[in-house]
Amino acid sequence: MNPAWHALPWLLAIAFYFTAGGYLSLGTSILVYILLTLSLDLALGYAGIITLGHAAFFGFGAYGAALFAIHVNADPLLGLVVATAVTAVFAVVTGMLILHTQGVTLLMLTLAIAVLLAEAANRAYKVTGGDDGLQFTMGPVLGLFRFDLWGQTAYLYTLVILFVWFVIAWKVVHSPFGRSLDGIRQSQARMRAIGTPVWWRLIAIYAISAAMAGSAGALSAQTTRFVGLNTLGLLVSGIAVVMLVLGGTRRLYGAFLGAAVYVVVQDFAAKVNPFYWMFVIGGLLMATVLFLEGGLMEVLDIGRRWLRRLLRGSDPT
């Protein structure tokens, strides 16, 4: 792939900042969803960990950031790092319990952990605020940039964190470690036969993925200064999977496309008919799965090939 293409999504994101107007906070939530979906691509896409429990990590990071801001320190970056780290630790512990299983068993266990955590948060209302959630205030980013009413700081802050995570994810999936995950997805028996400690490898990527999802949750809490039980809900897990499949797995950029298309289509469809927007998303998902094996990224691939042919055709050399 021509390296110039890598600049495209980031240029679009920066362009959006200058042109979004009242839509900037919608843009921030798209960025948060991209980060969550990206995290899922690592676990589900690359390592083949069948999960419907990523909401647990998203919510863990969100509550972690909120509680840290309320009780310890209101500095956003510090809170983000702490929330990310505790989420990773939580993933290591739960991962050790469930990652020796595969398939439907694993799916059910991830689901169970997410449900248990949501229920625990509901019961511990003295800490979590229960149904009311938690509202709190944040300090300025780096001690300089206050979270403003228009969401400018929130957007740029989220964009920078997303960029950092994207670079890490890109490095990881192309590393020997990432290649071994590809192998584990395709055949655990083969990987054991070449000496791969499959279980530890899965725990490692589960923790990295969870840390990323925890960051997404923390960003969601910090940029809205609110966290509620919905961050732990199954809907979050489900939406992330839909976004990933829609955009295309194992491409990293599929997360960008899937999350953006999902949120934009949802926004438009809900405007046309506030009750039936799910039909539109559902139809889009079905069409993608049936006709585009690689998700919507495949449309981009086709467009790129077409563009290249067009450029070559007009070039006499």
Added chain:
Amino acid sequence: MSAFAHPALSVRGLCKSFGALRVAQSIDLELAHGARVGLIGPNGAGKTTLVNLLTGVLPADAGTISLEGEVIDKLKPEGRVRRGLARTHQINTLLVEESVRDNVAIAIAERERVAWSMLRYAKAWRACLEEADERLREMGIMDVADRRVSALPYGQQRLLEIAIALALKPRVLLLDEPAAGVPAAEAHHIHEVLERLPAEIAILIIEHDMDVVFRFARHIVVMVQGRVLKRGAPAEIAADPQVRAVYLGRSTV
């Protein structure tokens, strides 16, 4: 004391039952350094089970397995591989979405302990790829290095399977029917590869094709119903009436 003081692989009293079915009954086996041992026996004799017990895919009920004097009973399959016990599979377990080269490189990365590298890896990975090419050249399948395994003819998949096992630089190699299912026209290529395997590796080969076994092995072990029926030089085994009876289908045990 040098490593050569111990046999490459030593098995004592290995037992395994599935319920009432005894698939391994007190099996003793020894592979000297550079040994070429053939394991034969009718279907269901427990040959593949024995390989699975040795590699740790199946837990044994009793007995000890040692690799150059070190007891490896408690080790998981991946731990045994890292200590130098490699195998090929009767049925391919190749990474079908990957290229031929990457299949080998991923194994080399594992052997070289670079498979945990996540952030600074460019040089190490390049070295893995270069060594992978070398292995493919040895196997005579360098021309398909970039091809996806799913698009590879079966005979070449079998060669790749051997290339991967060799890439682990094993001290003991268990070959589970390396030429199974390969059309006769391509099988000779696999046999040539077997002849050229590094002399220092101790090899146990399971094979249904008696021509191959008797040409390749210098010592043969005959298994029937989970038990060792006979062992000896190929000529002895070929002449043994009991072994002949088993292969003609009459049970003498």
